[in-house]
Amino acid sequence: MEQTLYDLMDWAGIEELTYSESADPHRMLGPHLTDKGLLIQALIPTAEAVTVKLTGTGKTYPMEMADEAGFFAVLIPRKNKTAYILEVTYDNGTKEELQDPYAFAPQYTERELKKFEAGIFYDIYEKMGAHPMTIDGTDGVYFSVWAPCAMRVSVVGDFNLWDGRRHQMRRVGEGDACIFELFVPGLKPGCLYKYEIKTRAGEPMLKADPYANFAELRPNNASVVWDIGKYQWQDQEWMKKRAVSDSKDKPFNIYEVHLGSWIRREPAKDENGNYIVGSEFCNYRELAVKLAAYVKEMGYTHVELLPVMEHPLDASWGYQVTGYYAPTSRYGTPDDFMYFMDYMHQNGIGVILDWVPAHFPRDAYGMACFDGTCVYEHADPRQGSHPHWGTLIYNYGRPGVSNFLIANALFWADKYHADGIRMDAVASMLYLDYGKSDGQWVANMYGGNENLDAVEFLRHLSSVFKGRKDGAVLIAEESTAWPMVTGNPKDGGLGFDYKWNMGWMNDFTNYMRCDPYFRKNNYGGLTFSMLYAYSENFILVFSHDEVVHGKGSMMGKMPGETLEKKAENLRTAYGFMMSHPGKKLLFMGQDYGQIDEWNENASLEWGLLQYPLHKNMQNYVKALNKMYMEHPALYEADFEPEGFEWINCSYQDESMVMFVRRSRGGKETLLFVCNFDHMEHEKFRLGVPFAGKYKEILNSDAKEFGGGGRVNPRLKTSKKIEWDDREDSIELTIAPMSFLVFSCTPQAPVKKAGRTTKKDKDAGTEKSVKKESKTVSSRKSASGPKNTPKNAQKAVGREELKRLTTAREEPKKLETAKEEPKRLGTAKGEPKKLETAKEKPKQLTTARKEPKKLETAKEEPKRLTAAPEKSALRTEAEHSEKDR
16 A cells, blocks of 8 residues: 555544444545545445546546455545546455445435424434435435434445445434434335444444335335335325315214235245245235225225234234334335325225324334434333333433424325324323333322323324314324313313214223113113213224224124124114214224124134125114215214203113204204113104104114114104103104114294295294204203103102093193193192192103003093003003013
8 A cells, every 4th residue: 555545544443434333434435635635435345356437537546455344445636526436346256336325415404403303303204214316416225314322323234235334324413313324326215224223332233214114024124215205196186175174074984994804815825835924915905996995885984094004013903013104014015005095085085094102112123222222212111111011102202202203193194195193092191100000100290190291292293283284183092081182282282183982982882781681770871971072072983992802893792692682782882873972983894793803813704794684784884874974963063062962861761862963053953762672662752852744764673774674664743742841742663772863854834824935934944943952052961851651650649640530521631731730739639749740740641551542532531530540550560570
């Protein structure tokens, strides 16, 4: 080596490079102008000879080996830098031309580094990770990774023999914002890579890229370079429409799906008879076509996908994520997943993605102890570990961590056009002692168990996410009573659009598990949810969590000795869910009554649809979905108290509830009857919201759904018979274990003279609606009936009944509810009883067994006076039999 070149050598720096411990390899490698000329140095292990070839002139300059580890240098007599390539001959005789990766300037600006340090670099995914790009006319891949405490980081892969000496990365930024970056010319999408990180203790580790856009199929775990900017989207119309609409007053009916088990292939085998890994999965593109067709046929508005982010273990269902920016390779490439999203949108179907910012797994190649220190998790295991799940908890107070997660949520909305992000396990984020015993957690600065950093993170995320105003929504799976989950962050809320109603799911499924005989003792499972229904913007869910780990399928939860009896229960349950205020979600397989609980390693039991029981259940759910879409009363006022009113919520012994739903402004009213008992009710009288006509539009007991056909085919016209605290009522048949829906049409006013114009009819209808709304506002939402057949018989004794039935001379008073209380008030024998029973004679006029006879005044007195004791005894016996 010439003396001049020898004198320019930094031998300590060379040793640092050859031992792969340099955090600033660009200080020595690449082109450097000196007083003596242009010094070019390269570290290429296993190379025998390297020559510099100037791109502009074609001149070549052999490099001298300064170190046997593969360090080469040459001094070219020039006063300026110029482009060049390296001609390399390896020790195995192969030759290669390389562009020097150390000839390129850093790509981070000072402003970007400061934004990341503050945790507000919301599109950090455009820089972090691996990005095919062109710099100074040269194509290659740009890598950058956050490893603030690493001694050295190298990008390794199938392009450099996984050798950490060859592509050591440059550190930019300071302190907690230290980022390692490197541009490698010549690389193309599809190559495998990882980061080799040498800790400050000098120990090397191989880590997958937390920001990688693609990854190998499990059990392999290398990251894969991919260009996610080439896909040509065709969903512009959908995206524009979504941005200007508010989902809260729109239909929102979700079909929850696990792509790996919705439909599955028989695994293929290779020539040796071994199963081909991943051959059991369908591609995103194939899934898109089949799933969209099914969702459209069934009438759902959205699909929600269990996490599609890359994860190592199938049994985690995707909830233990290692690749937050990579759709799992189980079902194809990132472009394939973009096609899936695009196809769904073109078919009018929204897609919600499950997302897991609460915890991450401990896999050695993942984010755990990423640079030899706790980068993403808390160092204290009392703060950074989930003892029950065996996972690690994010350190939300660290700007780089919150930036990683916030940018990730934005990434799926921006790059993959996600219509919503459903955030898993929010409760575990909010409480420091979640799933922990005393001594396993650390209190906050005020001594409480609230995770203040997580609260701030959620508010920060929701503010940024919703600030984009593109119509995408945030949904929380939050299982506690934490206040204002869907409240505005400015008012102390967390900022979610919706919250899963886990309380309703637990209460109602527990109620439905009961044998119908015992349901009267658990009546609160039906009614309690309405006490808090408007505290949040709720989504009612029968999710995957309810059909795993021995809980059985939804059909399996239902009581009954036969599948037909179970199906009756399930139809009624689904009807109540669909009519209850709140958006809706149902997990796959439950819409046709799958018998076995969900298995992530097998396809859904689609073969069950050949049997009438399951086909009928599917048709029923399809009919429910169709009804939901067609009637604004079921979705427009989901989060407004005016949209719901009890007709009767005190039929505890009968296990029945009746209520109405109204659209915004009361333009549409629907009447619902839910019978959760095996008792049939004929000629059942029910109070109605207003005088008018009532048409049954759906009955779960219809034969087409597998029921007994005990329906109400004729239009019901209300009568002026007070019932359930209503001036008007109707009489109907209620099948055992059934769900009934009636459309409600107000009675048009009758003019005394002249023709009734359309304007008059409209005015009459509006007046009726206003009258109804006024009545609703003045009535307690949870008030029970004062005049039901059973209540009347309990309140009026035998002597009272006998005295009432002797009044032959005043039969009309039994029909006219307004006059009857005055007559009863003159009785001398029992003044106290009569004073407290103003409404009870009305109840007697509509006794459950013979309502028509009680309405006809001429015949009824004879029957009642002939054997009053016998009649009363028979009624008591009937109730005693039922109570048994």
